[in-house]
Amino acid sequence: MTLPVAVDAMGGDRAPGEIVAGARAAAELGIDVVLVGPPEQLEDTGDLEIIPASEVISMDEDVGQAVRRKKDSSLMRAAEAVRDGKALAMVSAGNTGAAMGSALLRMGRLKGVIRPAIATPIPNLVSHPTVLLDAGANAECTAAMLVQFAQMGSAYSSARYGTTEPTVALLSIGEESSKGSPLVKETHEALKTTTGFRFTGNVEGRDLLHGVADVVVTDGFTGNVTLKTLEGSLRFFMDALIGVIGADDETKKAGDVLLPHLAPLAETFDPEGVGGAMLLGVDGVCVISHGSSSARAIVSAVRVAHDLATGGLVDRLAQVVRPT
């Protein structure tokens, strides 16, 4: 018997409707799923089981207070289900900080992990996505943390994309090792002597969409700003293009010709298909899908959570950060 993936039915801007629909769609694909939330608020749940949880942590709620006080929230109960061996993994499109806090409090840290990090896949047209971490879990980092992020990111890239000898790069403001903040310079030196991956040196913001490395390591502040800049500029350009195509009948016809050719690009960069960010360093699998997740995004996230949990991601992570 396989365990189900616990889906936070109340997390995300489109919860519970799209989340429940996504969970059902995943179940129809043959993945065991259990919903977590207030049963009376969940409709059209079909055959899905529900782990009851009476409280909800909202998107903009203060994380520290929420995870301490709302012990019966859908997020805390989902994390608890993983801890108690009732679920294989958890998936939430809710408050990122609260998802992290719940996972950390209920599942606990892996032995030896200084701080868990959020790993986000950045797609490219060359190869499998680049794993960027930390994408926002830790606004302040040390070099020792960044070295662990490199180790965990490599294990994750191997588990998720089958990378055999993962390459790791460090995000900086120049390729030379002499450039960057004191943190980056110290981390650069430390990565040169760390085993388990191939450190390829520094990369810059402009390299991120070109698949320059399997893993790109940075502190959570820079990582979060960078990812949002990337998302924002791609969306800006897409919107501008759609605006131009919609201008008149002639441009609409031209758009009809070009759009099928742009489809592979749009598909590659579609956040709905990426499968969500992964919290690495806790004793369980926790996938955080973006706040505006539709049913389709939840299906991707559930699939990724299931595959990584059954593939032994947590064991691999535990091994690479094992205290010596």
Add this chain to the structure above:
Amino acid sequence: MTLPVAVDAMGGDRAPGEIVAGARAAAELGIDVVLVGPPEQLEDTGDLEIIPASEVISMDEDVGQAVRRKKDSSLMRAAEAVRDGKALAMVSAGNTGAAMGSALLRMGRLKGVIRPAIATPIPNLVSHPTVLLDAGANAECTAAMLVQFAQMGSAYSSARYGTTEPTVALLSIGEESSKGSPLVKETHEALKTTTGFRFTGNVEGRDLLHGVADVVVTDGFTGNVTLKTLEGSLRFFMDALIGVIGADDETKKAGDVLLPHLAPLAETFDPEGVGGAMLLGVDGVCVISHGSSSARAIVSAVRVAHDLATGGLVDRLAQVVRPT
């Protein structure tokens, strides 16, 4: 008699050819220009005067050594010309760090300035560009430095774009003042009580292309990574679109219909037209154009340098950072 703008003839990937051509084009538009470089290496200089400089600092040369040793380099001589009242301002498309170092060594800091910063305009489709600083001069910053960047950025936005009551935002990983690195939290509090501009709070990476504020303040590490991410993703998308349009005869025809409509967008975001980044906090005007500058980019940079120098930018900056 007006003073000329000193143009580093040897700076940039396309020096000296495109730089000399740009300087001549600017002169033809009625702006006094003087070239700085080794006279025997400069061709087709027309009527332009030349300040001789026998050395060149290359794009990837170590900055510290270069500015100490190459006292007769085109960059150091250009900065010297401004200091000695022989030039109104300097323009270089060369090594950014060396341009900064030359300006700092020869012109000196403005009284009260902790560290100069690089201010870069980010275009948008709504209003005048947003000034982002620091774009890379200081990989490590303090809150006091960021407050000065806000003051200098506001004065710059007023001088360059005629902004009357500049708005200043702080780049962070969430709009809430409780989010961000310790540096960002401390800066947030300090900006709330600083006068001379209107502090509108935190912004995120995704807001940068939407003209959310006249000035966005950040440390030089984050600023540099963010700008390069922005540039990289816009270029990536442009290249992808051009690739799709070039696929076959039908897509080329569709492209012919759409491209004129995309022209205003391309023009707005064309780095050649932006006029370069500005080093704020030194006792003189120093414009740093991007490394691949063509003649057209040099014309923009010379025009901006001329207008800001004659418009009294340095006096305005001196005033806002005046020690109390």
